[in-house]
Amino acid sequence: MWKNIEKYLIINKLRYNFFSFPLLILLLSFHVARHSYASLLLENGVDIYTIKSLMGHTNVKTTQIYTHIVNEQKEKAANTLHIENLGL
Template sequence: VIQQALQLCGIRPDDDEALVFEGLTDASWISRPLKVWIETSGIKKHITFHCGRHSYASLLLENGVDIYTIKSLMGHTNVKTTQIYTHIVNEQKEKAANTLHIENLDL
């Protein structure tokens, strides 16, 4: 997956001091390439940068990445901020478990 990210972002300059997103004037700038990536992928839903970060963290957690690694990747200073995502994943697990029903089970 990191190769996909590198392809989307482009090749990083050799200069370690160079900015990853040259010309970034304000936080809304990232929405421009994000919009292109979303349209290219065929997604019709309105997705913001915040939604993308949220999905990124949730998907990492759902795929078994530990909370401290996610904390680091998200740039959170406190793991409590990252723990918000565990609540969402736990709700999904509970919902999935509650879809099972065994007929004729006497309890």
């Protein structure tokens, strides 16, 4: 009896993985595309309220998530230039 239940559970798990994985990839791809879009707009100087409108966000705080990432990239780039490396 338990072997049949175990077999049934394994089959259901495989079926779930088979059908849910492509959906997960699609959702992740969509999320990555939106994230890249917002980040590139910010990097190119588009103001946060325009990006908010383009992204369809109702609250600017949602859009500000992307500014944190762009600011980290700017800080990292600035930190690569040390006075010792400039020969001053």
